[in-house]
Amino acid sequence: MSSLTALVILLAVLMAIIGGETGIRSFFSVLINGILLILVALLISWGVNVELVILIFIPLKLVTIIFLGTHDYTVAKNSFYSAFIVCLLTSVLVLMMQHFAQAAGLGPEAGEVLVGLSQMPGLNYGMIAVAVAIFSTLGAIAEAAVAMSSGLLELKKAKPDISEKQLRASGDAIGYDVLGTAMNTVLFGMFGSFLSLFLWYYRLGYSIGQVLNEKLFVNEALIIMYSLIGVLMTVPLSTFLLSKGLTKSEVKHEDKHTDTH
Amino acid sequence: MKKKRIYASLIVLLIGLVGTVAVYFATAIYQTDSVALITDKHIKDTLVQKDKDVYGNQDETRKQVLHLLILSGKHKGERYTATNNYYPSQLVTQKYRAGQRIFVNIKKGQAALVNPKRDWVLALVLTITLALMVLLVGVKSFKLMASMAISWIIFYGVILLDVKLNGSGIILLFSAAVVIFSFVSLAIVQGINKKMLATWLSTLLGIFVSFGLCYLIMELTGETEMRFETGEYATQDPRGLFFAQTLLGILGAVMDESTDIVTSLYELVQTKKDVTVKDMIQSGRTLGQEIMGPLINVLVLIFISEALPETILYLRDNNTLSTTFGFTLSLGATQSIISAIGIVLTVVFATGCSLWFLHEKEQGKLNE
Structure with a gap:
C-alpha cells in the first residue's frame, strides 16, 4: 500500500469517528472539492475560456465546501450568501491587481521544470494566474463565513434570549479571533508550501529588492493579502446576515404564536 | 460603525497611497539591477512567426522593440533600445507595457530585461488590506499586523539557521x-x-x-x-x-x-x-x-x-x-x-x- 493511500484511509476513519455523519460528509466534500479543481485544470487544458471556468466554479465550490461540510442549514445558508458576495468582490480586486502585477506563468526555476514540456502551450497564463489567486482565496473566505455563523449560532442556542445588539458585540469578539487565525492558516500554509523557494532565494543570493519584485514571491504575498481582505469583508457581513436572519425568524415565530391564540 | 475608525482608516489609506506612489517612483534603493522607464507611447509589437509544437499547441512568437531611459545606477540618464521576444501565453516569457518601469541589467552596452517593477502593487494591496483592517477591527488590528510581521522575522531567522546547519x-x-x-x-x-x-x-x-x-x-x-x-x-x-x-x-x-x-x-x-x-x-x-x-x-x-x-x-x-x-x-x-x-x-x-x-x-x- 502506498503511504498516501494509508494516510487517506486513516483520515477517513478519524473523520467518521470524531465527526460522525457530518464528518463523513466533510470527507466527501474535500474529495469532491479536489476533483472539481482537477476538473478546472482539465477544462482549461482543453482550451475552455478561463473566465467562464472561474465564474462557474466559484459557486460550485462554495456549495461543495459549505453545504456538504456543515450539518446546520441556517449556518450553511448564511455562510453561503456571505461567502459568495465576498468572493465576487474579491475577484474584481484580484482581476485588477493581477493586471498590474504581470506575474503570470512559472517561476525562476521554470527551465528545470519544463524539460520535455511545451513552452508555448497557447493558453492564457495571465488569466490562469487570476484563477489561482481566486481559488486559493475562496477556501479561506468560506472557512471564515462558516466559523462566524456557527460560532454565533452556538451562542444563540446556549442563550436563546440574547438581543441583536449583544449578538453583534459577540460577533465582533469572535470575528477578531477568526480573523487573527485565518491569517495564520493562510500565512503558515504559504510558509509551508514555499519554504524551499525561500531557501532557494537565500542560497542564490537574491537581494530583498529582487525578491520583492520576483514573480512567484509577489504572487504569494498578493494571495495572502487577498485572503485577508476576503476574510475581513466576511466577518461583518456574516454577523449582519445572521443577526438579521435570527431576529426575522423570531418575529415570524411570535406571529404564529399570537395567531393560534 | 464608529467615526474614529473611519477617520483612522482614511488616514491609513492616505499614508499608504503616498507610500505606494513613493515606491512606484523609487529607484535609488535598488542596487543589483538598474531601473529603466519604457519611453514608447506605443510599443512596436510584431509577429515573428506562428508556431505549432509536437503536442499540436498553437502559439505565436512576437517581438517588442522597447526604448529605455535608465533611471538609476552608473548608467543613469542613458538611453538604450532593447528587443523582447515573447509568446502570448506568457508561461515563461514576459510582455511589457508602454510607460512601464522595469529592471534591466546593463552589460557591454546592451540592456538585458530582467523583470517588471512589481513592488508598488504589493504596497497598494497592503494599503487596501491595512485600511480595511483598521476600519473593521479598530485598534486591535495593530496586534494582528505585529503578529504577522514577527512571524516573517522568525521565518527569516529559521531560514538562516537552516542554511547554517x-x-x-x-x-x-x-x-x-x-x-x-x-x-x-x-x-x-x-x-x-x-x-x-x-x-x-x-x-x-x-x-x-x-x-x-x-x-x-x-x-x-x-x-x-x-x-x-x-x-x-x-x-x-x-x-x-x-x-x-x-x-x-x-x-x-x-x-x-x-x-x-x-x-x-x-x-x-x-x-x-x-x-x-x-x-x-x-x-x-x-x-x-x-x-x-x-x-x-x-x-x-x-x-x-x-x-x-x-x-x-x-x-x-x-x-x-x-x-x-x-x-x-x-x-x-x-x-x-x-x-x-x-x-x-x-x-x-x-x-x-x-x-x-x-x-x-x-x-x-x-x-x-
Missing part, C-alpha cells in the same frame, strides 16, 4: 520553530492568559500527535510512492524539506481551529450559567464538525490552486491524469492529508483543553 536536524529545527511561532502568534493576538494557554496547548498536541502518527504510518508503509524528488526548488535534502513544510502546514490550520473552538467554548462558559462537562463536549464536537470540513478545504484549495499552472501544462501536453498527479500533485496531497488528520484530531484536544475553564469557573478563578 545545511539541512541537518531539520525536523528538530522546525519542531522548535513551530513551538515558538504558535506561542508568539497567540500571545500577540490574544495576550497571555488562560484562554491563550489552553489554545496553545491544544495547538501543540494537535501538531505533534498528528505529525508523529503520520510519520509512523509513512515509515510502516516504507514511504512507498513518496516522490520527494518532485519537490521544486530543492537546495537541500528534499525528504527533510518535505517534513519541515508539513510541520508548518499543520501549524497554521491547527492553530486556527484551536482558537475557533477554545474561543467559542470560553464564550459559552462565560455566557451560560450552569454549563456541564457534557454540554461542553457536545458543543465542542458540534463546532469541530462544522469547522473541520471547511478548514481542510482551505488547505486542499491552496495546494491544488498553487499547482494549477503546472498541472494545466502537463495535461495540455497530453500526459495522462495519473502521470500529471504523480509529478505535480502527489507530494502536496500527502502534505494536505497530514494537515487534515491534524485538524480532525485537534477537535478532541481543543475540547479537552477547554474543560479546564469549567474547572476554573467552579473554583471561581476564571476572571482573575
